Amino acid sequence: MELLHDWDSVCSFKVRMALAEKGLAWTSHRVDLFAFEHLRPEFLALNPAGVLPVLRHGDVVLPESSTINAYLDEVFPPPSLTPAEPVERARMRNWVKLQDEVLYHAQRPASFQLLIKRRLGAMTPDAMAALVAGHPNPERARHFVTWATGPVDPAVVEEARQKIDGVLARLDGGLVDGREWLAGGMFSLAECAFAPFVDRLRRLGFDDLWAGRPRLAAWMARVATRPSYGAARAPAAELMRRAGVPATES
Numbered sequence: 001m002e003l004l005h006d007w008d009s010v011c012s013f014k015v016r017m018a019l020a021e022k023g024l025a026w027t028s029h030r031v032d033l034f035a036f037e038h039l040r041p042e043f044l045a046l047n048p049a050g051v052l053p054v055l056r057h058g059d060v061v062l063p064e065s066s067t068i069n070a071y072l073d074e075v076f077p078p079p080s081l082t083p084a085e086p087v088e089r090a091r092m093r094n095w096v097k098l099q100d101e102v103l104y105h106a107q108r109p110a111s112f113q114l115l116i117k118r119r120l121g122a123m124t125p126d127a128m129a130a131l132v133a134g135h136p137n138p139e140r141a142r143h144f145v146t147w148a149t150g151p152v153d154p155a156v157v158e159e160a161r162q163k164i165d166g167v168l169a170r171l172d173g174g175l176v177d178g179r180e181w182l183a184g185g186m187f188s189l190a191e192c193a194f195a196p197f198v199d200r201l202r203r204l205g206f207d208d209l210w211a212g213r214p215r216l217a218a219w220m221a222r223v224a225t226r227p228s229y230g231a232a233r234a235p236a237a238e239l240m241r242r243a244g245v246p247a248t249e250s
Contacts, residue, residue: 004043050137
């Protein structure tokens, strides 16, 4: 089993966490997003959308992190990451959908402004436009040009914060009645979906968004202390950081 991924990619983290929870061995093939290797013909032949990660399991080639995680949980032996009870299973799927459709897109502008922009340095909009001209998704190409170049735009960051806060409020509300996990009594694919954002939102400096939400803060701590979280998280040297944060800080 092979995973084409990059280390500081939230969707790649999500699949690495499921692999670790299932105790599965896999071979790493890094696709360097900052070298734009995801836009090379050989990668686009595997995933025409040009996004990470991609799983290769024998003759099976699967893109899309949530699809990959569901596949891993269905194909490989326990421990199961899917509740047996239908209502809890449906709840888990709705949480995964919320991460895919709302939180991922909510955090992207802030990640570009505060992390990705720093890594790409002084690249001009024209140079960036030329680099991403062949991107299969014109909207993503536009984001590289508008969000990843020039000075930080506080308005973009604040709008992202507000959208993220709305998702965190929903997560906090889902942890009522003593629930330890989002889908009830068990750690599930819902936690695998949100775990990368426990890491990413901390590095964005958004800790204040859960400071007044003790249930959410406790859930985040439970997720972050699982061995699979440490196994899935990028090595320190590969983590993007805000200006002023030492590269050695975990």
